[in-house]
Amino acid sequence: MSTQTFRDSIATVDEQGKRVWLFPKMPAGTLYRTRKWVSYLLLTLLFAGPWLRINGLPVLMLNLPERKFIFFGQIFWPQDFFILLMATLAFLVFIILFTVVYGRVFCGWVCPQTIFMEMVFRRIEYWFEGDAPQQKALDKADWTWNKTWRKGGKHTVFLLISFLIANTFLAYIIGTEALVKIITDSPTAHLAGLGTLLLFTAVFYAVFARFREQVCTIACPYGRLQGVMLDQDSLVVAYDYRRGEPREKLRKNQERRAGDCIDCKQCVQVCPTGIDIRNGTQLECVNCTACIDACNSIMDLINKPHGLIRCASENQIAEGTKFRLTGRVKAYSGVLVVLLGILAGLLLTRSNVEATVLRTPGQLFQKTDHGTITNLYNLSVINKTNHARPIELRVLEPAGGTVKLVGTSGLELPAQGMAEGVFFVELPRTNLHATNSKLRLGVYSQGELITEAKSKFLAPAR
Template identity: 80%
Template sequence: MITQNDETFRDSISTVDAAGKRVWLFPKKPQGPLYNYRKWVSYGLLTLLFAGPWLRINDLPVLMLNIPARKFIIFGQIFWPQDFFILLLASLTFIVFVILFTVVYGRVFCGWVCPQTIFMEMVFRRIEYFFEGDSAQQKALAKADWDWNKTWRKTGKHTVFLVISFLIANTFLAYIIGSDALVKLVTDSPDQHLGGLASLVLFTGVFYAVFARFREQVCTIACPYGRLQGVMLDKESIVVAYDYNRGEPREKLRKNQERKAGDCIDCKQCVQVCPTGIDIRNGAQQMECINCTACIDACNNIMDLINKPHGLIRYDSESHIAANTKFRVTGRIKAYSGVLVMLVGILVALLATRSNVEATVLRTPGQLFQKTDHGTITNLYNISVINKTNHPYPITLKLLEPAGGTIALVGTDGLTLPAQGITEGVFFAELPAKALHLTSNKIRIGVYSQGKLITEEKTKFLAPAR
């Protein structure tokens, strides 16, 4: 038995032996209320994940992150490089949100929402249980000689693994290039989309390797979030924890023998169901623990059999376990949760107040003002208007300030702003000389579509000294 002050278990991980070789895990199939809740949450998230590229808001995908084209669509709104500051603020807000959420609620994300956990535990692991049976059957099959029984089970499992990896790769690619481009890639001749086909094969191979071989090592070796949890969690964070005050000292349950030990009967069911192979009784905040709650269900099932109350392993903070007090919502949790709500509000406000059309107006380089015969001054400008929506706009320009001015486009009667595109033009701004009191005056130009102001831009208007 490892005492609470013994930290030697942190010197190694459960999936690597003393010689540095991989220890293959055969976790027992979990069952219980929390596992059932996780299944429903997982299936709901999987439905959203696979449906996401095909869902539309304002005729645009719900989410598309086309990094090569520097085009991002989030909840039906297009973000171009001009919106980089919004994406930067959104990224910083998200990072702060993750840190504060982890400090308060621990690794709930890892156990309940993380795509790696959902796919591994709720898809690939369940397929493995279907073909190879539970933990004991899997171990026996792994040691068995290659006969027909082992061949068809292994072949069937890995065939399904490859098919699902292919579906995930298609979905992943759809989030990058869009569902329309993906359909074209699939239906056209392969030689017309060699780059896309290579990407699809590469993604399929990566996902298959992750879920067929790398597995839980993604969480313990590759995932930066798992590595950083040690600096984000503290003794007040809510984690999956073992109540050693109630459980120790451990003692096997023997028939007709009076127990003087703790409630833990050392059945090791919590270890057998753990997908990362740890012993939660060693202590809270273990790097490998993803807070999947499988050990909670396993322990509660045993407590039911021996007529003991649930909660020997539960969601709680390390400080409450140490002080043997019940969990309560503290002022710290309320304050941090308030900050989380505020951060989400800021992000929503940024997205809601963002303009769908953006104009840039610059004076034409090398051009000075010009005087006209009827007492006005003109300046020549270049305008560039970008459309962040999926709808075209016929646009006109008006001089809003100062009053009395006009705008005349050069070479055209009007401009048309294409959907998800850019239009450019050149125009003269003309103002009465008497309205200009400085050599550099501020003017405000409005961009209209069908009589409605859709955006405006400020610039400078040069005039002769008075």
């Protein structure tokens, strides 16, 4: 095109700033069928996820209120900050690398927003209201019984599915047990939980019934960042302008001297964000590949080869070159390998039980009548497993020390929980060679050392 003015606005907003409602045509084709099966698999995993268990723990739970995170049956607490930080960094680098190589294929094929919008809510809309022409006609029609039951039925189903999605997402936060309790108990017993559930339902309904594709074009930061991450070698959904231009309508019994594009605009009609992919890569394109299927079906009708619109890089289209690994891709790959190596090391050395021992503030050492020195400590032990266990403390260094618990004869470490206590450490004066000695304590369970903790032991000058 000779002008780039199409980049100054988005298809869902007109010149007056008003919303332009899109009525995309129902997609069909090989890629769309593949997307459906991928979506069905991902939806199954999403809804089943909160109920699946590994070692008695959920596969995934992000309990922000309690600051407890579970990944593949392993509990991570705020004390695992460095592991979570490294995992986040590795994930971000992976997203950048994936986008640099494959463009926004995640958006079109894996993103929950796209899957729910295109494979659930849009398909329900097609079932109630028909394809794009029928939807447009129904939207303009007067309010008759036909329009009322179709619109009402569609939005009723939208609300029910939004409620189901809200339940699922809440289960990933608070767990299925807490969710079932909210649902089965009296509403007055869980007003906060019920309110959160209804709020989630309203948000999901608003997103999929009204906001729709504007999530991708306006709200999602990933779409905005793609312009920074993509380069001329990134694979995107691209129009082969060398083959397609100049465009010309197909006319019967007339010799054709133009390109293969017959300007049927089928690629525009099926686009869920309303763009014309022939203008080039655009912010709104989510790489859903619906335009590829539409174009290939037209190529079949006019006896032309597939691929006028296909997944390719700008350099592949312009120069006819094959995909290649650039220095940028290799650099990101190297960084990702390093981060994954560090993450693997942190995971392998991670302890299932973590203890923190601190000297009680404001307390000095005490001398006993039989020549020993005592210090008072506070203990906090976190259990990252799903198994409760009794624990005891032993002095590992310096030698000859004993531990005396205050107010209890023993400690029980609950599953997925924390045990706290106060205790004295008593050491012979002859074993202390400094006023500030290193103290090393062992936490034992049934005779097995499960973790260690370090602190300082204060003593008088000799």
